[in-house]
Amino acid sequence: MTREHTPTPAFRGNPFPVSAVARHSPSDGPDFSIATPAVRQALDHVRSFLRTSGEQPDAPGSGGSGHVVAVVGEYGTGKTHLTVExxxxxxxxxxxATHTLYVDAPSDTFQALYxxxxxxxxxxxxxxxxxxEYYADVVAEELADSPLTADAARMLKDRRLHPQEVVRRLGLSESAFLQSLQARLGHITxxxxxxxxxxxFLRPEFEAAVWEWLAGHPADPVLKERGVxxxxxxxxxxxxxxGVFAFLYGRQGHRFVLxxxxxxxVLSRGTRSAQHEGSVLAFKKLLEVFAQTRSLLILSGLPDFMEILPGxxxxxISCVVRPTALSAEDTRGYIRHALGRRDGPPGGHGADLGPFSEEVIAYLVELAGxxxxxxxxxxxxxxxxxxAAGTDITxxxxxxxxxxxxxxxxxxDVRAEIVRVLDSGGWAFAQDHQFETAGESGDAGESGGPGEPGAAVVDFWLPVGGEGAGLGIVLSQSILNDEEALRVxxxxxxxxAAANGPSFVVLVVNGYLAGNxxxxxxxxxxxxxGYAPRRFPDDFSAAxxxxxxRLEATFNDDRIALIESRMSQLMRQTTGVRSSLDEIGNRLTSPALLERAVTRGVRRAFVAVGEGEPSGEVPLPPAxxxxxxxxxxxxxxxREIGETMIDSAFEDDHRHSPLxxxxxxxxxxxxxxxxxxxxAFRDAVARTFDPVLDKRRESHDRDIAPLCHRYDRLTEDTLEALDHEALDMLHASGVRSGPARRWHRREADAAxxxxxxLRDLGRDVYELSENYRY
Incomplete structure (x- = not known):
């Protein structure tokens, strides 16, 4: 019997999201959520927040009924999904009276977050x-003492009357009430x-100036005259x-959720805000503000930010929620929902698991951990x-x-990255190192090659001292079954066992390590x-x-040898920096780069001549x-600043300047x-919009997500290596010599x-392409 490979109706449209990244959007409809223990724990605290904060409005100085919830977990554990839920x-x-705000933190400071x-x-x-509403309370308190205006006071408290209208109709002094409001708000905030x-802000002539100031711009003169x-x-x-906005909402019978x-x-080791003690203390104060008001603050992120916070x-923090792993039952429910959403209401075809099976789902959960x-x-x-195969999943x-x-x-690529990390650290190492085990005659190769069961082999060996101690590094591709796991x-x-003296052996998995x-x-x-291009170099280097x-500490008796080892390491680091600069120069003029440049020129000429484009550039959407x-x-x-600095080094009055x-x-x-x-990123994106270079691509099939992801990975490596002090030096030179004057910004902001x-470009290009109407 011949198997039919034509997709059946059961494969009509993939019901699972391709990105597997949760997003928050007010326009999103209700989504399926698995009631894991973490979800139930977080919802219990949210219910408690709504219940306690709904009893009565907070008064200044009261204990408050706010909550601070931290959703903490590693990549892919469902932090964003739980937060959105x-x-x-x-x-x-x-x-x-409940007001919710969702923001994704920028890779910057609290100032940028705001x-x-x-x-x-x-x-x-x-x-x-x-x-x-605060103004209405101020006016109502003044009117409540008179029987003639008691009804108006009650209606102001119930928000059935507008305070400006009451003041105007009763001929009251607006300036006096506004002064009282100013004092009240100053005390509350x-x-x-x-x-x-x-x-x-309630006066129309000041509204624009106040909103501008709240947005972070310098105060207008009309505000400065009044003390702002x-x-x-x-x-x-x-x-x-x-914190002011949390007070503003939370002290007026409203719930403010951020x-x-x-x-x-924003807050982890290495971020600018974390390195400033005043910023950390101000954030601690913000936590107090949310706890004192009818407010809820949800902080979602990697465990890094919890390590920065003082005890x-x-x-x-009222509650720390750690997303729990999905079980086979959880995953089965998710798959049923996804298939049912595609094929119709539960109970029809969508209630079936095909092309999945119970066994496959259990195995899938094991692989994913x-x-x-x-x-x-x-x-x-x-x-x-x-x-594509027209079969069930196996x-x-x-x-x-x-x-x-x-x-x-x-x-x-993984080996090259490890070599780069070791070189930059100045460590001496050998590749494909095989130990001489007891009883070997010197021909170590007969005992098994790299990767064979029992082989005393490491992909990298970093010796420490002269007695055979050191650090071994083993590399492996994905480990998905028992045989692969036992071999590694x-x-x-x-x-x-084969290393002489104190030693450590570490494993780098390029791919997937099954949870089971x-x-x-x-x-x-x-x-x-686990090898992840973005985080691996820093994490691996630190480890x-x-x-x-730790290994060197075992050789404390031989201080001279340690000093010699450290000096050798420092010399290798210096040599590595010079080699990196030479490599950069070579890459900039490599034959492959020249070939791509010629190819781009031919393509642009083809576009201009064959399609009648007036410009040699591939067209892109304007935004x-x-x-x-x-x-x-x-x-x-x-770049112009750097070129100006190099040019100035050869001027007569700089002949004695240092290198x-x-x-x-x-x-x-x-x-x-x-x-x-x-x-290169721009040209690659442009080609996806160019009908001449790829006539087969339909507009709705355009997908630049891989390009944006590749740009993010390359750029993140560059940004991590940038020296901000050197950037400040460049900027200062540019301000003196001319190229940087066009920025019109303070020196501290330039870098x-x-x-x-650079960091936001990939995301912005992706979002603009998604919104572009083809």
Missing amino acids: LLRWIEGHGED KDRFFPKLDKDDVRRRVT EHSDFGTALAL VRTIDTDISALEAI AVDEFEK DARQR GNARKVIRLCYHAYQTAA RAMLREVARDQFEASSPQ AAQGEAAS LSEVVTEPFERVF IKGLMQ ILLRFQQVMTELRTW FPPSLVRTMGLLHVQERTLT FSLVRL
């Missing part, structure tokens, strides 16, 4: 209504300038401003593969999908690393440094083209590489503006 539940069960994410989400009319600004002089341009003032996703981008700040993002990705790609098909999707880098574990055990095999694989190794220091031009102009300005420091040279080289990366532009 909490917001949807609040929006569905809260009253009209100006670029938080404030744009505020509604001007809604803020004005909150201030008006704990900041007199915010009290003044918000009181002036500072600018919301620091972490501390930005956090104070967020969710900040990817919070580690007393962590105590102000219960990680929500991995489960969804495997579902999507397994469904695609089964649809265990072998899942393993093939896991290898294809999670082995994003080739083994050669045996290699780790053999290497540990993790314990077997990790036991023989000191550490196990290797720590392990090497995307403008975004590229903005970033390119910024990078070009930095450029290595950090500055490296930074200029990295900026040059980034400029070339940007050009972070550059980093933000």
Whole structure:
């Protein structure tokens, strides 16, 4: 019997999301959520927040009924999904007096979080209504003492009358009431300038100036005349401003809910805000503000941000939620929902599991280790593969999908990355090192090659001292079955047993380590690393440094040998920096690069001649083209500064000036590489919009997500290597010599503006392409 390979109706459209990344959008309809223990725990706290904060409005100085919830977990565990689910539940069960805001944190500071994410989400009319309610209370308190105006006071309290209208009709002194409002708001918000600004906000002639100031711009002269002089341009003032809005809403019978996703981008080791003690203290104060008001703060992110918080700040977090792994039952329910949503209401064909089976679902969960993002990705790609083959999903098909999707880098790329990390650290190492075990005659090769069971072989060996001690590194591709797991574990055990003296052996997995095999694989190794291009270099480098220091500590008696070893390491680091600069120069003029340049020129000429385009450039949608031009102009300005510095070094009056420091040279080289990366990214995106270069592509099939992801990976590596002190040096030179004057910004903002532009470009291009109407 011949199998029919034509997809059946059961494969009509893939019901699983391709990205497996949760997003929050007010327009999103209700989504399916699995009631894991973490979800139930978080919802319990949200219900408690709505119940306790609904009893009575908070008064100044009261204990408050606010909550701070931290959703903490690693990549792909469902943090964003859980956060979005909490917001949807609040929006569905809260009253009209509940106001929710969702922001994704920028890779920057609290100031950027406020100006670029938080404030744009505020509604001007809604803020004005909150201030008006305070004004109504001030007027009502004055009118309540007279029997003639008691009814008007009650109607003001019930929000059935507008305070401005009452003041005008009764001929009362508006200025006196506004002064009282100013004092009231200053007391409530704990900041007199915010009290003044918000009181002036009710007067039409000041409305625009106040809103501009709240957005982070310098105060208009009309505000300065009235005591509002500072600018919301620091972490501390930005956090104070967020707290002011929590007070403004929470002390007037409203519930204010703020969710900040990817919070580690603002507060984690290495971020600018985390390194400033005042910023951390101001954030601790913000936690207190939310706890004192009818407010809920949800912080979602990697565990990194919890490590930065002082102990007393962590105590102000009401609940720490850690997303739990999905079970086979959870996953079965998700698959049923996805298939049912595609094929109709539950109970019809969508209630079936096909092309999945109970056995396959259980195996899928084992492979994914219960990680929500991995489960969804495997579902999507397994469904695609089964649809193409016209068969049900099998265990072998899942393993093939896991290898294809999670082995994003080739083994050669992983080895090259490890070599780069070791070189940059100045460590001496040998590749494909095989130990001489007892009883061997010297021909170690007969005992088994790399990867064979029991082979005493490591892919990298970092010696410590002269007695055979050291650090071994074993590389492996995806580990998806028992045979692969036992082979890698045996290699780790053999290497540990064969090493002389103190030693460690670590494992780097390029791809997927099945959750059910993790314990077997990790036991023989000191550490196990999953290779992820973005985070691996930093995490691996830090871990290797720590392990090497632990090994060196065992040789404390031989201090001279340690000093010699450290000096050799320092010399290798210096040589590595020079080699990197030479490599950058060689790449900029490589034959492959020249060939691509010629190819682009021919393509552009073909477009211009064959299609009648007046320009040799491939057309891009205006919004995307403008975004590229903005970033390119910024990078070009930095390059011009570097070129000016180099030119000035050969002027007569600079003949005795010192050479450029290595950090500055490296930074200029990295900026040059980034400029070339940007050009290549732009050209690649342009080709997806070009009907001449690819006539077969239909407009609705255009997908630039892989290009944006590739740009993000390349750019993140560059940004992590940039030296901000060197950027400040470049900027200062540019201000003196001319190229940087066009920026019209303070020196302290220039470097972070550059980093933000480069880091956000991939996301912006993707979003603009999604919104572009073909």
